[in-house]
Amino acid sequence: MNRIVEKNRKAARRKAHIRKRVSGTSERPRMTVFRSNLHMYVQVIDDTVGKTLVSASTVEAELKGLKNCVADAAKLGETVGKRMLEKNITTVVFDRNGYIYHGIVKAIADGARSAGVKF
Numbered sequence: 089m090n091r092i093v094e095k096n097r098k099a100a101r102r103k104a105h106i107r108k109r110v111s112g113t114s115e116r117p118r119m120t121v122f123r124s125n126l127h128m129y130v131q132v133i134d135d136t137v138g139k140t141l142v143s144a145s146t147v148e149a150e151l152k153g154l155k156n157c158v159a160d161a162a163k164l165g166e167t168v169g170k171r172m173l174e175k176n177i178t179t180v181v182f183d184r185n186g187y188i189y190h191g192i193v194k195a196i197a198d199g200a201r202s203a204g205v206k207f
Contacts, residue, residue, distance in 0.1 A: 165199020
């Protein structure tokens with residue numbers, strides 16, 4: 089039990105370390121990634137008003153077939169990138185949410201870049 093508590097404490101500390109430096113504005117909102125064992129979630133947030141501007145996840149009906157893998161993470165990134173461009177959001181600050189910038193997290197960022205979003 090102590091191992092699990094320690095693991096969660098370290099993850100929360102990594103996340104807080106990133107969040108004290110990364111903040112989204114209306115001109116440049118924060119794009120954050122969350123991944124679980126089954127699903128991936130991406131949100132674009134304006135922290136000045138505390139609102140989610142755009143979101144995409146593998147729970148949605150149109151993205152339901154995507155699995156939690158690198159290839160499908162790139163498709164999720166492209167989808168959120170297209171949704172951001174529809175709302176005239178061209179530049180964002182990337183929040184990796186404590187995860188290592190590798191694999192799924194990197195694929196989501198690269199997919200959004202391929203859609204035309206700048207980081």
